[in-house]
């Protein structure tokens with residue numbers, strides 16, 4: 001990554017790298033954000049399946065909801081813009097738990113946290129960096145992986161992000177979802193989501209939601225959505241075409257060398273030792289080993 005491009009496109013807030021799409025003034029003001037009790041948060045580390053989840057949530061609700069761009073993207077006027085929305089708000093965010101505006105915590109807003117095998121997340125993010133002019137230039141996969149493991153990428157360390165949210169895994173208002181489970185059995189995950197949201201949906205509605213949320217369907221709709229001015233995006237670029245790359249489980253195997261895999265797993269095991277919530281750790285380890 002060249003120092004010059006990194007300086008131009010990235011700034012740090014609380015030690016975490018953000019793109020210039022997140023203004024320091026906005027990030028500074030976030031903690032005072034006026035959350036509403038019926039806000040729904042869609043939380044993820046980048047490249048974990050945020051758009052997929054958003055597509056499903058929008059369909060679960062039949063009354064009007066507004067999917068906003070991430071709460072941390074924009075300038076200070078973003079707060080006002082969100083305050084002025086009269087409809088129910090679905091708010092995506094890549095913020096870690098510590099940076100989440102405290103009013104969401106006080107009001108115990110419902111939140112989904114989607115997690116994906118971090119090796120696949122790293123590969124997805126690498127391609128996103130490589131093809132996205134709004135992000136610093138990356139010289140190679142090897143260089144990117146080092147940055148990823150150091151947490152020197154947008155939104156910081158995958159491990160810190162995950163661990164900050166994992167502590168709250170058993171909170172009543174937070175539902176953890178695995179990308180890999182969605183790939184394996186989407187109808188069951190959609191059902192679980194609807195129960196969590198308190199929305200009744202029939203089996204045929206679930207089937208329709210799954211069809212409309214398939215990777216192929218979402219990828220082919222991307223052109224149409226790009227031209228819709230009311231369609232807000234939750235990505236680090238407004239070019240949605242870059243989002244729908246492969247949508248696969250296990251693509252990491254096409255990128256990691258055995259040495260890189262060993263290094264990654266050592267780091268994973270070391271960091272996860274810090275976590276006390278074993279159930280989630282075991283599930284994640286299984287995801288890592290199986291996919």
Ligand SMILES: Nc1ncnc2c1ncn2[C@@H]1O[C@H](COP(=O)(O)OS(=O)(=O)O)[C@@H](OP(=O)(O)O)[C@H]1O
Pocket residue numbers: 044045046047048049050051052120123124125127213214215216218234235236243244245246247248251
């Ligand atoms: N419907 C569906 N099914 C399966 N996979 C899907 C789907 N929609 C998006 N994706 C994949 O999710 C990856 C993008 O993650 P995010 O949406 O979190 O990206 S972002 O951080 O908001 O930019 C990105 O992963 P990769 O393909 O591995 O790069 C997308 O392809």
